[in-house]
Amino acid sequence: MSALHIDTSTDVVELTRQLVDVESVSHRERELADAVEAVLVAASHLEVTRRGNTLVARTRLGRAERVVIAGHLDTVPLNDNLPARLEGGTLHGLGSCDMKGGVAVALKLAVEVAEPNRDVTFIFYEAEEVEARFNGLNLLSRSDPELLEADFAILMEPSNASVEAGCQGTLRVEVRTHGERAHSARAWMGSNAIHKAADILARLERHEPRRPVIDGLTYHEGLNAVFISGGVAGNVLPDECVVTVNHRFAPDRSEAEAEAFLRTFFAPYDVVVVDSAPGALPGLEVPAAAAFVAEVGGQVAPKFGWTDVARFSTLGIPAVNYGPGDPTLAHKQEEHVPVEHIERCERTLRAWLTAGVEGGRA
Template sequence: MSLDLNADTVTLTEQLVNIESVSHDEQAIADAIEAALSPLRHLELTRRGNTIVARTALGRPERVVIAGHIDTVPLNDNLPARNDGTHLHGLGTCDMKGGVAIALKLAQDLVRPNRDITFLFYECEEIEAEHNGLSKLVVSDPDLMAADFAILMEPSNAGVEAGCQGTLRVDVRLTGERAHSARSWRGVNAIHRAAAVLTRLAEYDARRPVIDGLEYHEGLNAVFISGGVAGNVLPDECVVTVNHRFAPDRSEAEAEAFVREFFDGFEVAVSDSAPGALPGLDKPAAKDFLAAVGGQVNPKFGWTDVARFTGLGIPAVNFGPGDPMLAHKQEEFVPLEHIARCERQLRAWLGEDR
């Protein structure tokens, strides 16, 4: 399917949504984006895997990254897209093809912006960090990531969400002894032992630190439980997978230490981890952007790639259409007004200096 960059941004969003792009299956949408941007002579185009980079090279004193991931979570009977005149419904409308559509329109229309711009359309954000297109780009082409400021077009209710929480996933392993269920007293049921883990989680009291005037809210939740051998056998192993969302005033090491202490007495193994990002609202580029778009700044509770930019010393914020509470839900949608507002504000900030 082709993309029409001359269409209005809502129509372009719908075109993007209707190209299925579940993580690891982004080739079709990456091909469409590359084909749409290739004729634009004011952009330098680079492709790495299914990540597309488009850059202006005007020699401006400041460079801004505008980034959006092109993958989605798996389908849930929520395609094709549906426009009811107020909202666009469907998988990826909110997270985050509305933001990608805005970036594509700006990439076409802003031939001489007042800042140099790097547009990043990248793969595999919704899965493990090792597959993330930005993490691969840091290794293969770190110069393409360079900037003074970065905007992640993640859904943020068309407002600014600063920083992000880190994420840590661990497996808590319980062991037992197999036995025939008819003689259960001869064994030890590992699944029953998981009750103590779940009780601790149910009693968890979330930390809510205030950073740069923004209150973050941590979380610690079981997200998977696995175990079992057969319908007549006591299981000798059970694994409870736990996700910890930690505020950006804690490092990954500090978050891991907290989780290990929380589950003291149990076997804990880390399976995935990514750092948070401090708000960085005191940076000059961030102050300039906030002054331009106005409105209240909120903390980002979910993890986003602002953390990746912060790790490179680049201040970054989330700013995109859609309610982040709708991300990954079957009833996902994006308000058409959010798309229009974000596009209008970015155009005004980036200007057109001819």
């Protein structure tokens, strides 16, 4: 067990600063995971399970509902942005926004709310910022899916301390055109594959993206060329051109439906799927979700992007993103989080978990 000590008795902003100052770049989360584990196992009301550097802490009170509150421990690599510093009402530092502010909120609640009105599963997981095969939540869904069972899930991703429901799916495909090589001085003897790609680009330019309304939220799809490659030499007509297209699709479509749409859209060109991840339905009609949204207040927004809420959706668990910080600051050198966001998220979640319950604190 690590000698590092995390003091959860302090306020949630100071707890965030402590977490930020523990370097936990992806694949190097062990020191922080050890310290978080020590805090969790000391709380007698929690049942703690560890898989690698992923920790699961659950209450077992026999409540009618169970919710998951999850956050990842890892960060992107350092960029001369440690240690943390508090300036005015803002905490600066690597991971402050993405997402140690959210982790601090969840950790403090896990320790202090001993008798929540719903059973809670707190998950602190590794390797979110790297390939999906390393993602602790993904690995847990395969090794111990029963630990993820719940009626509703909250992912503490930065969302400006407001609710962003569900998420879009993402699909990347390579669309190929084929030609025939020839010397560029005798172009009539060949066929230029790059020129043929003009039709693909024209289709994309003309495309009107869908804007489906799901649970009262309007999702705006996207279909865009993100790479184009081709060419053999400066005096040779290319015999192949590849346009890489990213499709961000609304969660009312499955991956298979999104792929079928693209194959039809680009027919008769060759289409090869190179990357795919499902979206997540918001599920705001679920009682726990409705109660949470009512507690948070304000306008619920759709998530324009992909997050790990999709992993819960594939398990049939509706999920939302809710955490302190502006998501556009994630991974930036000047990453920071407003103190007010951290405090508001902690206050709101505590109120939601203790409403109608006496003695909610440990």
